[in-house]
Amino acid sequence: MINKHIIYAQNLSFDRSGRNIFSSLSFSLDSSESIIIKGKNGSGKTSLLRCLAGFYPITRGKLLWYGEEILPAYYSEKPLISWLGHFDAIKGSLTVRENLMFFMEIWSVNINIFHEVVKVFSFEKFLDFPASWLSAGEKRRLSLLRLSFCPAKVWFMDEPTTYLDMENKEILISIMSKHINSGGSIICATHENFHLPNTKEYSLG
Amino acid sequence: MINKHIIYAQNLSFDRSGRNIFSSLSFSLDSSESIIIKGKNGSGKTSLLRCLAGFYPITRGKLLWYGEEILPAYYSEKPLISWLGHFDAIKGSLTVRENLMFFMEIWSVNINIFHEVVKVFSFEKFLDFPASWLSAGEKRRLSLLRLSFCPAKVWFMDEPTTYLDMENKEILISIMSKHINSGGSIICATHENFHLPNTKEYSLG
Amino acid sequence: MRLFFKLVYRDINLVIKGASDTGAAILFYLLAIIMFPLSSGTDTNLLTTIAGGAIWMAALFASLLSLDRLFRSDFEDGSLEQIVLSGMSMEIIVLSKCLAHWLTNGLPIVLLSPILSLIMGLDYEYWWILAITLLIGTPSLTLIGATPAALSCAIGKGGVLTALVLLPLMLPVLILGSGAISAEISGLGGKGHLYALSAIFPISLLVSPFLASRSIRLGWE
Amino acid sequence: MRLFFKLVYRDINLVIKGASDTGAAILFYLLAIIMFPLSSGTDTNLLTTIAGGAIWMAALFASLLSLDRLFRSDFEDGSLEQIVLSGMSMEIIVLSKCLAHWLTNGLPIVLLSPILSLIMGLDYEYWWILAITLLIGTPSLTLIGATPAALSCAIGKGGVLTALVLLPLMLPVLILGSGAISAEISGLGGKGHLYALSAIFPISLLVSPFLASRSIRLGWE
């Protein structure tokens, strides 16, 4: 039943400026499932994530979201995915709280959930810092924090462990596991060895 | 003999906006030696590196380079350190070759050395790409490539493994080892477990 | 619609916090006007004659200056991706950014115009027509500017090209705006110019969100 | 010295490749001049009277526009750190960036001035004085602008503040420059203005590298 899959991809290929980045990928993603994408530098992990989200147009192949020809970047009813990319989408001139508030409001996040997540990442003391003060790892944690209170069921993560220390890597893995166990799905590109529940691994390149 | 140390630091402390970032650090660095700085996110690794290079002014303590009160960021005879930070100093509108050429010229790097280093990082095929095409890991490799042909004896590296795949991490470690074995020194902040020759490890925070 | 206003609010907040160039643009506008007398000598008659045109030109440059980064700062740090994934259609995003831009750029320009007319020695009977042309014209400037501003995300550099592409598109607004004032002063009546100026707004309101959102997506491709 | 020219060469290359805003500034200059007649009506006499002042003002804005990012793009992507660690003194870096800026911004402004005088209907006897004031004045504009541009790195946003700090500092140059032309036209002779204008250059050459390099270091602290 194609219609049951959250993502259904068949024979996806993607070319950029005439270069073939990846080709003939087929897979599907269901709820409570995770996909880990591995591959050398330049093998097309980021490109694949962006194709799936709709930021890059696939060259050939078939891509369905919830059995339909929709794409998260074009869908305007509710957030379909929660995205963590190479860019952190943080405004240095605003405080951490202001940065988060905006997304809380457009995603209609409950304030209790917000406080809970802030606690998980031990981010209480940073809330009134200007975001430009944060260290590289702290910025990354801020992005993760935002990602994890987004109401979307599918998480797209591009090398989420970047800049994180050991402790925060473990927190990351635990929230990822929790998300999967509570019915969410994850697609994650990484060079690390993750142990997530119910995971499939794909290698590119 | 203080004068023999490349870096000699005694009781370094650093405050920012009234917050104490690190305090009372003492250590020294000699040639053929490496220092690995570890510590949680926000413990001040990046700040320490920047203090040592002269970008941040230390609040208290004594810092000597080659036994003198000079700082790499103020020294204008030759490059004292080769720097790899969070920012990649790559111009996307130039090609990879143009990006490298500028530094080759200001560092008077021999063209043979250049070609050798390009080979080590298997970067031949990217040379005529616009730098904006590179993937995250490829950009990082480009920065590493530049770092490694700089004539300075001391390498400053802030989380050098970011975005790198397994294979490139190994190449990185091998060039770091080679640098140390041939009389160079390295200070490296990282969250990974490195095995470098002749290394001291410091933990911050 | 709620999201629309949240986004407008955020953008205005960013301007207030100094993260955006829009504030600079207003300052630029003010200073440019003050400098007119300094550079062209202080012959009052002369000043009065060019006052309308000068204020309009300063307004145009002020928009132009700030439009260059209308989408680019959000595009470069990934915010725009986050926003479009949050279930807002790109057209709405474009419109809300334009509204925020106009509120922080066009509106101050309109509000400051009486003071500036005073500085420039424009006869006070003509203040209203200056203010009206600016009120009608500045929203069009913002809307027209949105597409080149979005294109500059796609190129990744902006600057040269934004200006090159923008100016010819904005020229009609400038010509009609300053033309209305001089027509009014010369006694011919500026109504015709005003009508033509007001016609530009609905057209750009229809066309620009569509073309600008295409351009931004092009930047991601 | 070799490093100095390498850096100048690189910066010019970046302008040519479109990575810098300097190209935009020249365009802005050209278009601003072309727009003067459009906005102030087509009375030829009027145009001629304001021609000198208008061209000078456009030149000032063109410098102002591009100065904002003089150091900032290199500062933000880490290039400036790399360069200063390569054994160049900060003062030399500042000077070489100023030279590159002048070559790509001031010089084209000077070279384009005859054509622009033509468009503006300035009497051709006065072309030379316009060109000379621009030739003497634009290097000072660049040098004066370096310090605020460097400060904008330290603030991390630039824009508002750069413009606010810059304009008052640049005003004397503008007043002397356009003053020389109107003095010449009115038959009083522009020599006095020219001498004063030429005095600004050596002073700014001495002071500005020092202050600008301090400001950049402030940005790192």
Next chain:
Amino acid sequence: MKNIFNFLANPSRFRIFAKNVYPFSLIGMFIFIFIGLWFSLYNSPPDYQQGETVRIMYVHVPAAWMAMMVYLSMTIMSIFSLVWRHPLADILSKCSAPIGAMFTLIALVTGSIWGKPTWGTWWVWDARLTSVFILFLIYMGHIALVRAFEDEYKGARAGAILTLFGAFNLPIIKFSVDWWNTLHQPASVIKLDGPSIHIDMMVPLVLMAFGFLFFYFSFLLINVQTELNHRKLKKLFIKKLN
């Protein structure tokens, strides 16, 4: 019609098509322009008001027409490009822009030269002249924009967006003489109630117009071939990398 377009979409097929059609177009251009020039320089009457200067018209007017015609065709191509993502439309549009810019420049320059004896000035900022000047700026913007992209495909899409946006200018050029009172004279050939120009002037005008049209076709075909070759080279270069 759609079939023809699809047939030509294949680059190599279009290359063959271009190669075969190009000589005819070139011959057409020479014939029309030579006969047209002969008529306009020798075999047409001087104007009763303007005398011999009227002969500039036979260059000015066709160039002005072509300046608009080329932009109009680019607009149509842009719709094709944005809606159906047609690669040939992209290429045609990109290759048309420089030719259009050149016609616009010719119209501007010949207009100015004509203006000096008739209006007593090289240039005035009236609606017709200004809008043609804006057209020139838009062409230049288009040329710069399309070439600013590493990726031709993206450049073409960006160019298409700009072309559509700039299309507002065409009606302004055409009708500016009717809407505003300008120095420039209103249309006397292309208008709703038929031409109102003397047949002796009409003949060379039409001949020159066809000459210019063939000029456009010829150079368009040359440009397209160069562009296709250029892309092929680039593809080879990239293939080497894969």
